[in-house]
Amino acid sequence: MEFFIGLLPSIGAGLGLYFILRWISRADRTERAAKSDIQKDAEAWYEAVKKDKGTKDPFGAGKESK
Helix, strand or coil, X not given: CHHHHHHHHHHHXXXXXXXXXXXXXXXXXXXXXXXXXXXXXXXXXXXXXXXXXXXXXXXXXXXXXX
């Protein structure tokens, strides 16, 4: 019984480390997915701007709001 009591701190530290590393890994995965979505959206916008030959101001800064 004393053997198991001696292992409890190690098991607790191991579980704590496991959950911390799991949290970091999930956060990184989520951040990479969001960055990929943003990159795809930016590429689609850029391609749309390249195809639009009718305007010289893709940002619309020259338009006056009424």
